[in-house]
Amino acid sequence: xxxxxxxxxxxxxxxxxxxxxxxxxxxxxxxxxxxxxxxxxxxxxxxxxxxxxxxxxxxxxxxxxxxxxxxxxxxxxxxxxxxxxxxxxxxxxxxxxxxxxxxxxxxxxxxxxxxxxxxxxxxxxxxxxxxxxxxxxxxxxxxxxxxxxxxxxxxxxxxxxxxxxxxxxxxxxxxxxxxxxxxxxxxxxxxxxxxxxxxxxxxxxxxxxxxxxx
Amino acid sequence: xxxxxxxxxxxxxxxxxxxxxxxxxxxxxxxxxxxxxxxxxxxxxxxxxxxxxxxxxxxxxxxxxxxxxxxxxxxxxxxxxxxxxxxxxxxxxxxxxxxxxxxxxxxxxxxxxxxxxxxxxxxxxxxxxxxxxxxxxxxxxxxxxxxxxxxxxxxxxxxxxxxxxxxxxxxxxxxxxxxxxxxxxxxxxxxxxxxxxxxxxxxxxxxxxxxxxx
Numbered sequence: 001x002x003x004x005x006x007x008x009x010x011x012x013x014x015x016x017x018x019x020x021x022x023x024x025x026x027x028x029x030x031x032x033x034x035x036x037x038x039x040x041x042x043x044x045x046x047x048x049x050x051x052x053x054x055x056x057x058x059x060x061x062x063x064x065x066x067x068x069x070x071x072x073x074x075x076x077x078x079x080x081x082x083x084x085x086x087x088x089x090x091x092x093x094x095x096x097x098x099x100x101x102x103x104x105x106x107x108x109x110x111x112x113x114x115x116x117x118x119x120x121x122x123x124x125x126x127x128x129x130x131x132x133x134x135x136x137x138x139x140x141x142x143x144x145x146x147x148x149x150x151x152x153x154x155x156x157x158x159x160x161x162x163x164x165x166x167x168x169x170x171x172x173x174x175x176x177x178x179x180x181x182x183x184x185x186x187x188x189x190x191x192x193x194x195x196x197x198x199x200x201x202x203x204x205x206x207x208x209x210x211x212x213x214x
Numbered sequence: 215x216x217x218x219x220x221x222x223x224x225x226x227x228x229x230x231x232x233x234x235x236x237x238x239x240x241x242x243x244x245x246x247x248x249x250x251x252x253x254x255x256x257x258x259x260x261x262x263x264x265x266x267x268x269x270x271x272x273x274x275x276x277x278x279x280x281x282x283x284x285x286x287x288x289x290x291x292x293x294x295x296x297x298x299x300x301x302x303x304x305x306x307x308x309x310x311x312x313x314x315x316x317x318x319x320x321x322x323x324x325x326x327x328x329x330x331x332x333x334x335x336x337x338x339x340x341x342x343x344x345x346x347x348x349x350x351x352x353x354x355x356x357x358x359x360x361x362x363x364x365x366x367x368x369x370x371x372x373x374x375x376x377x378x379x380x381x382x383x384x385x386x387x388x389x390x391x392x393x394x395x396x397x398x399x400x401x402x403x404x405x406x407x408x409x410x411x412x413x414x415x416x417x418x419x420x421x422x423x424x425x426x427x428x
Contacts, residue, residue, distance in 0.1 A: 002327070002329075002330065003324075003326040003327060003333055004326060004327065005327050070348070110217075110344070111347075112217040113217060113218065113219050116216065116217050119217055119340075120336065122334065122336065122337055123217075123336055123337050123340035126333075126334070126337035126338075126340060126341055127340055127341055127344045130324070130344070130345075131344075133325070134284070160416070163416075164416060164419070164420070167420040167422065167423035167424075168419065168423060169415075169416055169419040169420070172419075185409060185412060188404065188406065188409060189403040189404055189405065189409075190403065190404045195399060195402060195403075198399060199399075201383075202374070202377075202378060205378070205381045205382065205383040205386070206377050206381040206383070206420060208381065209380065209382060209424055209427065210381075210423055210424065210427065213423065213424065213426060213427015
């Protein structure tokens with residue numbers, strides 16, 4: 001939850017031992033320390049204008065509309081702009097009871113393979129939070145890659161051509177290798193400008209050595 | 215993984231006790247039972263034409279381009295239609311090492327709050343699989359190119375390393391060139407399978423000549 005900026009955890013009748021342990025753990029997030037405890041689901045969602053239940057679906061006759069995650073999140077986001085939304089998750093073992101679900105306007109399901117009745121709770125929460133935050137930020141700018149210029153590629157091809165000549169590649173293994181073919185071959189690799197320089201340096205050193213030997 | 219239909223788990227040097235336990239657990243998925251074990255990352259990704267690393271980013275100077283999840287997944291999906299893609303996750307504790315990352319063309323990051331250095335491993339995997347399946351409709355076909363596999367790239371890097379050693383490049387011009395650096399440098403180029411073969415042939419001939427001269 002905290003990874004995606006959702007910091008208001010509310011727990012209903014948590015298993016005391018596990019919850020105390022989680023709270024006092026080294027590195028426990030501020031979120032856990034400030035989690036609010038409630039006796040009933042009704043209390044926990046009292047100030048929400050929309051309550052959405054999560055379910056693996058299929059296993060029981062559902063009384064409420066069941067939406068897919070992306071569709072559901074779209075509706076949740078609209079509501080989040082002006083009021084609180086409660087997203088209900090059941091226990092790892094049993095999920096939400098019918099009584100729990102009765103607090104929900106509608107239900108939401110993460111689309112998974114039919115073969116699987118359920119998902120790990122932590123993973124289900126993580127995916128819901130991820131989807132809620134998915135399009136809220138401008139994606140981080142990625143590093144701009146400076147592509148090598150045509151003349152830099154040309155220089156690599158030329159130096160490589162020298163290496164092939166000196167090593168006997170042209171005469172023995174591939175007499176049909178032309179400068180044009182070699183240029184195409186080099187150009188297809190999409191060198192960045194800085195990489196092109198390194199490759200040129202390597203090939204020049206190799207050629208220097210080839211000349212020594214001949 | 216299995217929730218979203220990804221069933222080929224490959225593990226590199228797993229912690230034996232935990233892995234055996236996971237495999238023999240009641241209800242263990244078929245996926246875990248058929249997970250393949252490898253000694254090295256190179257072996258694990260050998261048949262992949264694209265290898266993508268996952269990272270929390272920010273903590274170290276990254277050597278490869280870093281993409282956001284949605285952007286990265288778009289590229290992965292294109293490639294998945296006609297060849298294998300490896301998505302690399304590090305251990306819960308330490309993540310991927312620089313040596314691990316050197317097998318990757320680029321890196322991918324789940325956009326989370328700045329305050330958090332990392333994510334729970336299982337949750338990170340779940341979110342990546344979810345995003346990969348999120349719009350599983352087939353996107354428009356792009357030109358099909360048979361990309362070189364990781365093991366073909368590995369061979370090119372190895373032969374090139376020999377050439378650099380014999381030519382004196384390593385000692386004189388760039389004593390800091392490591393196998394990892396060279397692997398990254400080679401991997402950044404867009405070798406097709408057939409081009410990779412040609413380059414390998416050229417480099418081998420050059421090495422043959424270098425050996426003659428020494």
